[in-house]
Amino acid sequence: MSRTLTSPPPPVESTPQQDSPLSNGLKQRHLSMIALGGVIGAGLFVGSGAGIAAAGPSIVLAYAVSGLLVMFVMRMLGEMSAANPASGSFSVHADRAIGPWAGFTAGWMFWTLLVVGVAIEAIGAAHIVQGWLPGTPSWLWVLLFMALFCGTNLGAVAHFGEFEFWFATLKIGAIGLFLILGTLAVLGVLPGTDSPGAAHLTGDGGFLPTGMDGLLIGLLASLAAYGGLETVTIAAAESEDPVRGVAKAVRTTMWRIGIVYVGSMLVIVTLIPWNDKSVTENGPYAAVLDRLGVPGGGQIMNVVVLIALLSAMNANIYGASRMAYSLVARGQGPKALGKVSGGVPRRAVLASSAFGFVAVLLSYWYPTTVFAWLLNMVGGVVLVVWGFIAVSQLRLRRRLEREAPERLTVRMWGFPYLTWVTLAGVAGALGLMALDADTRVQLYFTGGLAVALAAVGYARQRAVAAR
Numbered sequence: 001m002s003r004t005l006t007s008p009p010p011p012v013e014s015t016p017q018q019d020s021p022l023s024n025g026l027k028q029r030h031l032s033m034i035a036l037g038g039v040i041g042a043g044l045f046v047g048s049g050a051g052i053a054a055a056g057p058s059i060v061l062a063y064a065v066s067g068l069l070v071m072f073v074m075r076m077l078g079e080m081s082a083a084n085p086a087s088g089s090f091s092v093h094a095d096r097a098i099g100p101w102a103g104f105t106a107g108w109m110f111w112t113l114l115v116v117g118v119a120i121e122a123i124g125a126a127h128i129v130q131g132w133l134p135g136t137p138s139w140l141w142v143l144l145f146m147a148l149f150c151g152t153n154l155g156a157v158a159h160f161g162e163f164e165f166w167f168a169t170l171k172i173g174a175i176g177l178f179l180i181l182g183t184l185a186v187l188g189v190l191p192g193t194d195s196p197g198a199a200h201l202t203g204d205g206g207f208l209p210t211g212m213d214g215l216l217i218g219l220l221a222s223l224a225a226y227g228g229l230e231t232v233t234i235a236a237a238e239s240e241d242p243v244r245g246v247a248k249a250v251r252t253t254m255w256r257i258g259i260v261y262v263g264s265m266l267v268i269v270t271l272i273p274w275n276d277k278s279v280t281e282n283g284p285y286a287a288v289l290d291r292l293g294v295p296g297g298g299q300i301m302n303v304v305v306l307i308a309l310l311s312a313m314n315a316n317i318y319g320a321s322r323m324a325y326s327l328v329a330r331g332q333g334p335k336a337l338g339k340v341s342g343g344v345p346r347r348a349v350l351a352s353s354a355f356g357f358v359a360v361l362l363s364y365w366y367p368t369t370v371f372a373w374l375l376n377m378v379g380g381v382v383l384v385v386w387g388f389i390a391v392s393q394l395r396l397r398r399r400l401e402r403e404a405p406e407r408l409t410v411r412m413w414g415f416p417y418l419t420w421v422t423l424a425g426v427a428g429a430l431g432l433m434a435l436d437a438d439t440r441v442q443l444y445f446t447g448g449l450a451v452a453l454a455a456v457g458y459a460r461q462r463a464v465a466a467r
Contacts, residue, residue, distance in 0.1 A: 011442030022087055022325070023157050023343025026239040028248075030161030032357055034315070035249035036231045036419055037168025040175055040260060042308040043123060043225040045301065048265065049280045051225075055218025056209040056274040057201045058093035060265045062218035063225075067257040069429075070226045073386045074420040076393035076412045078250025081233040083400055088326025089233045090389045097329060097399075100464070104332045104457030105450060106325050106388040110230070111352070113381040114320035116374050117227075118356030122146055123363060125309040128302050142360050149314045150353035153321060156345050157238050160318050167311035174304045175260055178285060182267035185292055192293060196271060204273045216309070216432050221438060225261070227382045228312065229253070231319045238322075247410045320352035321345055332460065353401035377449045378434055379442025384450055385424050390423045 026034075052059045077090060086092040088107060095103025153157050181190060188195030196241035201207060208215060236246035268284045271291060278287040282298055283305070289297025325345035328338035337348045363371040397415055400408055412419060433439040 002184060007432065011195065021340040021343065022238050024238055024242075025156050025158040025343065026235055026245075027158075027163045028164050028240060028245060030158075031232065031235060031239045031249060033165045033168040033172075034161070034235055035252065035256075037171050038310060040171040040308065041228055041312055042121065042305055043227065043286055044261065044264075045305045045308055046283050047221065047225055048268075049284045051218040051221030052269060052274050052284055053280050054221065055214045056205060057207045057269040058209075058215045059218045059222070059269060059274075060262060062215055063171070063222045063261045063265050066219055066222040066226060067261055069223075069386075069422060069425045070229065071254055071257060072412075072418055072425075073389055074229055074250050074253045076419060076422070077230065077233050077389050077408070078246055078253075078410045079408065079412050080389075080393055080396055081236060082243050082250075082410040083396075083404070085237045086326065087234055087237040087322040088330070089230060089237075089323075090392065091323060091326060091386060092330075093392040093396060094388045097395040098388070100230070100330070100332065100461045101454055101457035102388060102392075103330065104327065104460065105453040106385055107327045107332065108453050109381050110385055110447060111320050111323045111327075112374075113227075113378040114316040114323070115352055115355040116359055118146075118316045118353070119359030119363060119371075120375075121309045121313045121316070122356065122360055125306055125313070128306045128309070131302070139364075140362075142357075145310065145313060146353060146357050146360075149317050150312070150349065152314060153349045153353070154344065156342065157318075157344060160314065161235075163314050167255070167307055167314065170307050171304065171311065174263065174300075174307075174372070177266060179197075179259070179263060179287070181289060181292060181294070182264070182271060182292050185433075186267060186270050190292065197278050198270075200270055200273050204275060209274065217436065220429065220436070221431055222261070223382070226257075226310060228315065230385070231315050233321050234319050243409060250410055253275045304392060317349065317353055317356065317440075320356075321348040324348040324352060331464070332457070335457055373445065376442045376445035378446070379439065380430065380446035381449075383429050384446065387426045390419055390426065394419050424444040 039145040048059070051062065055062055070133050077093075080093045081089060084092065084096075088095075090101070091103045091107030091110065093103075094106045122142045122145050123138075125145055126138045129141045130136055130138050149163075152163055184190035185193045186195060232249045233246055236242045236249065264285075268279075268288055272279065277285060278290065282290070283301055285304075286298045286301035289300065294300070322345070324333060324337055325340070325348045327333040328335060328348070337345070337351055337449075339345070339347050359371065359374060362374065366372075393412060394416060397408075397412065430443065433443040
């Protein structure tokens with residue numbers, strides 16, 4: 001942190017994470033399943049219903065377009081992470097490419113997103129269990145889940161990896177079975193079903209039943225569902241072979257997004273009318289299972305959604321703690337959180353879990369004020385982070401080509417043109433947020449958080465440079 005504001009950037013070899021005291025306890029099978037399961041979250045199972053209701057069958061196009069943007073972002077992040085594996089991932093890359101203020105801003109924004117996400121997921125999981133066991137207090141389940149995954153992350157990183165391995169296995173099995181049943185039904189070869197053909201794709205108001213406005217709303221909804229893919233590059237820094245692990249994870253992003261997101265959306269809107277009330281009331285996946293006559297389809301999906309929520313809680317506590325540790329290690333956070341014991345930043349785990357639990361309490365005490373502000377602040381964080389990733393890759397790629405070309409084991413396609421296309425896509429998505437009343441509020445709050453953190457980060461950077 002002794003770099004001045006005008007001094008040249010450090011060479012690629014001088015990374016702040018090379019001698020990290022974090023362990024390398026994640027095996028390749030852990031990382032592979034984290035990468036596979038990371039694309040299957042509660043946002044896909046539940047949140048996609050709102051996107052279908054807004055866009056109709058064109059939600060398939062919305063997920064395809066946003067998926068392409070995500071693939072570009074992950075490819076850029078994979079290029080930088082394979083060349084410089086770090087627990088702070090894109091925050092470290094922004095620090096080196098743009099300046100400490102950028103790493104500070106991107107890192108703490110993402111940390112805020114993750115810990116607020118922990119609260120949302122804990123509340124959602126408690127609501128599902130409470131439905132099965134009426135009369136039990138919601139706060140008890142929240143406390144139990146928070147304690148469970150805080151404890152998991154306080155142990156060796158391999159414990160986190162094992163939990164995510166089995167969570168991911170169950171989620172992949174569920175989505176795989178859904179896609180098989182759905183495809184058979186679409187083809188008309190599933191017993192008791194007839195092929196709907198293109199009746200629901202074009203016959204219920206057409207492919208664009210709500211026009212371009214609906215498509216744009218669906219596009220924003222689909223972008224939100226992709227959040228969380230970045231965690232695999234954070235986890236890669238604690239794997240046995242970080243370079244090979246992150247390269248493999250990123251290279252499989254394309255088919256995972258194509259099959260899981262775009263494929264399942266196509267199956268759903270082909271099998272049931274997009275304006276069926278059950279799509280939003282029960283969730284699109286449960287609605288399809290019920291339509292196919294699968295016994296207990298709704299409850300099956302409740303179990304799958306619960307698994308997805310618990311998996312996200314586990315991953316978010318992990319990601320938040322590692323991001324906080326990385327920031328502290330670079331002098332951009334409270335030193336007390338930087339202590340590592342047994343290869344685990346336990347104080348950072350406790351702080352991240354504690355903030356998540358406080359956010360849960362805020363949702364009970366101040367649901368329409370403080371907690372609503374938190375939700376609005378993180379509404380556009382993923383887009384801001386993607387912007388930092390693209391700018392960082394633009395700057396670091398040339399530096400790597402000059403100083404360490406052998407580290408470019410993963411390369412962004414069509415550089416620099418597709419990087420600029422990605423930046424334009426991020427800017428366009430932020431512009432779309434300004435057009436809708438609800439997302440406009442999120443844009444303002446997210447922008448306020450970004451400006452505040454950037455100001456603090458820049459002031460810290462100047463203070464360090466003046467020493």
